[in-house]
Amino acid sequence: MTERPARRLLAVSAAVFVAAGVFVLGAHSADGGRDDLSEKDRKRVATVTRLTTDFSAAEQYEAMSGGAATSLASVNLNSFSHFSENITFAEEETFKLGNALFQKLWVSSPSSTQASDGLGPFYNARSCQTCHIKDGRGHPPEGAADATSMFLRLARAATTPEEETALKTFGELSLPDPVYGRQLQDLAVPGLKAEGRMVITYTEEQVALAGGEVVSLRRPSYSVADLAYGDLDAATTLSPRVTQPMLGLGLVQAIHAADILALADPDDADEDGISGKAAVAIDPKTGKQTLGRFGWKAQSATVRQQSADAFAFDIGISTPEVPLHQGDCMSAQAACLERPDGVQKRLGDVEAPPPIMDLVTFYAENLAVPARRKASFAETLAGKRVFYETGCVSCHQPKFVTRRDAENKAHAFQLIWPYSDFLLHDMGEGLADGQAVGVASGREWRTPPLWGIGLTKTVNGHTFFLHDGRARNLTEAILWHGGEAEAARNRFTALEKHDRDALLTFLESL
DSSP, rough: OOOOOOOOOHHHHHHHHHHHTTOOOOOOTTTOOOSOOOOOHHHHHHTTTOOOOSSOOOOTTTTTGGGGGGGSSSSSSTSOOOOTTTTTHHHHHHHHHHHHHHOOOOBBBSOGGGGGBOOEEEEEEESSHHGGGGOOOOOOOSSSOOOOTEEEEEEOOOOOOHHHHHHHHHSSSSSSSSTTTTTTOOOOOOOOOOOEEEEEEEEEEEEEEETOOOHHHEEEEEEEEOSSSSSOOOOOOEEEEEEHHHHHHTHHHHHHHHHHTTTTTOOOOTOOSSSOEEEEOTTTOOOOOOEEETTTTOOOHHHHHHHHHHHHIIIOOOOOOOOOOOOOOOTOOOHHHHEEEEEEEESSSSSSOOHHHHHHHHHTTTTTTTTOSSSSHHHHHHHHHHHHHGGGGGOOOEEEETTTSSSGGGTTTEEEOOOOOOOOEEOOGGGGGSOTTTTTTEEEEEEOOOGGGHHHHHHHSSOOOOOTOBBSSHHHHTTOGGGGGGHHHHHHSOOOHHHHHHHHHHHHHO
């Protein structure tokens, strides 16, 4: 078994951040560790987060994936939509108001419904819930034209010294297409043509597993059709993205940066083949560089930033964080820029003023992680052993203890089990999108958390996984792993069938 150390010296990771131009990481103690803990608590945290070697029984509190915030509600299609169990009664009201705004359908301007207008002019969805169906995982269009939970990111290389500087200093994490912007919008308000539509074609590839089983993988190819405003730039790349589950985001935000940076090993100093790299994002409050942890390429530092970007580029709604009243319209799209916006001066200077952002952000930060199912069952424990022995824990770090000084007490000092290191990893050419975002190359992706993955079918009615939903089940998702994960993938293909089945049972229990 090849296993990464549970912790690395933060000084190494911090040096890498400085080399990348990152100067603000948040406060750390003098030895480079956590500044929020006493020495006694540090020892407790180090002990409780150490990788287990005992698979005879479930670990203490293992079934409580989100700590005290874990949802204990019955399993059903609403399993991703419950609030954290440990928020206050007053906060429950805030959560419910945020939920109403999350489901709110925005309309085009001008409208008699003045608190709801400002949609687009180009957009991919009219509400947050339209993309994040039941607060869960998106999917590629299957047998229908519905692509509202999947879209194409657009980006290109720098062509001027100014653009190169913007990328190097992280003033920009990527550069938009000069005509179509940062995202292809397949919908538009009345009177405008949508920008175009995504086209997907698949070819099947066979993979043989030990014991004679053969699995067919589908390799996607992406293009665009019906472009209404001219050609894409020749250098523009297309990156398909399905929406990610919303659960546990506030807990992820409450993980101390030191604990994530301690797992980074960008130069593979320990020669285990795993070279996780910390992402760089811009803190929306300070404008300074900080650790990215949200999004497929970890391009966002906070839940609020991720929410503001979604408002701007998915729906076309301006916020204080991203005050683009015409959304993703570019200067080449004059008809779009001429459309009226939905700013109501009596409510503020943007279409979604601070009170709306406060409520939506609180909602997104407090969607609870469901409790584990069958965590102590023999087959689940057998699969957990295989998960460790094949090296999956090298990137899918099982557990963290969140900050004692988290902004929301519900997120503070919780033992959580996200199964992610929140770092960027080279996943090989098979999953490459050719699109750099910040320090992430076209082959690198953030390790997605696995908590809740076993309820995807229950909540969302499908089992499509990976950034573009190409994998039709968990087996296919594992077989697409390459690059740093290729050794673990090869160990999976060499397993006896009963061990592969046990591993899948473990994943389905998360």
